[in-house]
Amino acid sequence: MGKAESAPRRRSVPVVKVVMLALLTVVMSVPVYLLLVNSFKPQQAIADNPFGIPLGELTLRYLSDAVHSPQYNVIGGYGFTIFLVVVVDVLCIALAGPAAYVIARSLRRRTQLLLLYFLAGTFIPGAAVVIPVIYVLRAVGLANTVTGLVAHDVASTLPVSIFLFVGFIRTIPVDIDHAAAIDGAGRYRTFWRIVFPLMRPAVVTVLILNSIGIWNDFVSPQILLSPGSGHYTVTTAIYAGISQYSTDLTKVFPNLLLAVAPVIVFFIYMQRHIVSGLTVGAVKG
Template identity: 85%
Template sequence: MVVLETKPDDRPTTGPAHSADGKRGAGRKKPRSPVRWALLGVLFVVMIVPIYLLVVNAFKSQQDILDNPFSIPLGKLTFAHMSAAISSPQFNVIGGYGFTLFLVVVVDVLCILLAGPAAYVIARSLKRRTQLVLLYFLAGTFIPGAAVIIPVIYVLREVGLANTVTGLIAHDVASTLPVSIFLFVGFIRTIPVDIDHAATIDGAGRYRTFWTIVFPLMRPAVVTVLILNSIGIWNDFVSPQILLSPSSGHYTVTTAIYAGISQYSTDLTKVFPNLLLAVAPVVIFFIYMQRHIISGLTVGAVKG
């Protein structure tokens, strides 16, 4: 009978002590740089201070705002100024909600109807001229909107759409197409072409293939485009202010605020409440939908 002895040097080195050391080594995280924390702190302050001033001063009197805009006089805060801003017949930002929501819905629908098929053709084509079309659309993202507003006025005047809601909608749709097509193209390229081939074998045309098969798969990108376009249209001031004169009788949220501020330039008890009413919906909307924006922007970045 042979007895096999194990030498001390032959004992495995994966015992509890070594595994614990390995876990401790793996669990160590690289310390965060103080510069990074400092930059994040500065960015937080820069972003939170205007919001703080807007919220606090919307419930204060004129004298309290002028004396110390950063203070919070708990005993003097009142909702009277907010109620007056909501029910004011001269300047009611709530009245601009309806027209602005109308613009958001119409522009979003038209943008999806135009950008979707265009992006599908560009993403599925390998022709050089098609890629040039994509570059043409991308060029629109580098042109500031304020730089083309004057030529747009002349174009709308020539086609008879100056100072009309239709002209404003046409301008907003054209301004949202470049980014929308760019995002759609990047996402569609992650969808396998075999899906298109299978639909073709089943007798579906390209138009039906896109709307019934490819478009439902584009939900993250579509949601992202809708969110970005909606926030952009809601916050847009230059386009409605210039393309729609006061004689048109239509005011968006931003143009209504401008009209009210110019009328009540020294009455801060009317300025701050109306600004808060205009900003609150889009801030809440962005906070609630931000995860969809991030997922929609990143899902097409890496091809699966």
């Protein structure tokens, strides 16, 4: 056999796939490029050539003004949003974990119907239930409060979290539960002390997805927390500041960059955990 024949054949990549991936990359990169470049340019340079990079006119002054401006208070929005992310994530894990464990370990029909009930929540757009949620929060005395917003966010993150947890727990052998029961551990202790540590990939995936969703959420905090509450997330703080100066692009772009930069960096750094958490249930026996 010749050298050419003995060498392994390379799989040819379809041209259509390469073109589609390249097109998708361009479509997703252009908005990020425009946001990044125009955050350091004066108003006239943005209006004349938004895609250009005038090296002599680039400055950090507009970004510095956005950080220190009392009108936007993006830094204050960081603090409240991080608080919201942490509280919602902790409550979501505390509620979704035990619920998913019961569903995954039960073979009863009514328990499986309960899983379908939770899954139904994933098909309902969040914006469609905001108005009914307002009436519910008013009825229980939590309207226009941080507690009401936290309760709404926790409820909205439970369906996907329970679905991912159930799929992962079903890959964990039931023999582990039986061994724990023989040692005298109850179901609650078995879950938190034995099963839950094994769920690390799924837990990390849920935390990442929930954190990004809460950080980017605009509709819920904007409607459930009125300006009179004095609480602003990153998105609502920027909206409150730039809505009255929407034509001043030197205020719009830097503030948008401050809002999306942390979540983009966070996603790029943690994306491998998302992929591993979503696929681990498909490869474990």
